[in-house]
Amino acid sequence: xVQLVESGGGLVQAGGSLRLSCAASGRTFSSSxxxxxxxAPGKEPEFVAAIRGSGGSTYYADSxxxxxxxxxxxxKNTVYLQMNSLKPEDTAVYSCAAHYSGSYYYxxxxxxxxxxxxxxxxx
Numbered sequence: 001x002v003q004l005v006e007s008g009g010g011l012v013q014a015g016g017s018l019r020l021s022c023a024a025s026g027r028t029f030s031s032s033x034x035x036x037x038x039x040a041p042g043k044e045p046e047f048v049a050a051i052r053g054s055g056g057s058t059y060y061a062d063s064x065x066x067x068x069x070x071x072x073x074x075x076k077n078t079v080y081l082q083m084n085s086l087k088p089e090d091t092a093v094y095s096c097a098a099h100y101s102g103s104y105y106y107x108x109x110x111x112x113x114x115x116x117x118x119x120x121x122x123x
Contacts, residue, residue: 002026002098002112009094009117012086016121020081022096022114030074033099035110036081038092038119048094049081050104059104064090086121094119 008020022034035050049070050059058070067086072079079096093116100111 002028002032004096004098004112004114006094006096006114006117009119011120011122014086014088014121014123016086017082017084018086018119020083020094020096020117020119022079022081024077024079024096024098026077026098026112029077029098033104034070034072034079035097035099035104036070036079036094037097037107037110038090038094039116040092043092045095045107046092047105047107050099051079083119086119088121088123090119091121092119093117 003025005023031053033052036048037045038048039045047061051070055072067084069082095116096114097110098112102109
């Protein structure tokens with residue numbers, strides 16, 4: 001069993017930055033790839049970023065590449081999403097998830113999800 005709790009969301013002006021955190025409980029955290037997804041009202045969940053268990057490989061959606069950075073601290077059982085140069089179109093509920101099987105880019109590949117944290121970017 002893995003429990004995930006996100007924090008760090010909020011309201012920020014366009015061009016600003018936020019850092020999201022996802023604290024995980026469970027003995028398999030360090031061996032699990034982790035992902036961030038976001039969902040805007042009326043839209044399907046969208047892949048944002050993923051990181052392998054070792055932290056050695058990262059993956060990004062084209063829409064956030066160069067602006068967002070995913071990282072993890074296995075000693076703290078925490079994964080982060082540093083978001084810079086935020087745009088109004090980044091507004092969404094951001095959720096972290098623990099990978100189970102399959103492509104990192106699809107929600108169906110993840111077995112555990114956090115409750116999400118709201119990110120609102122004003123223009």
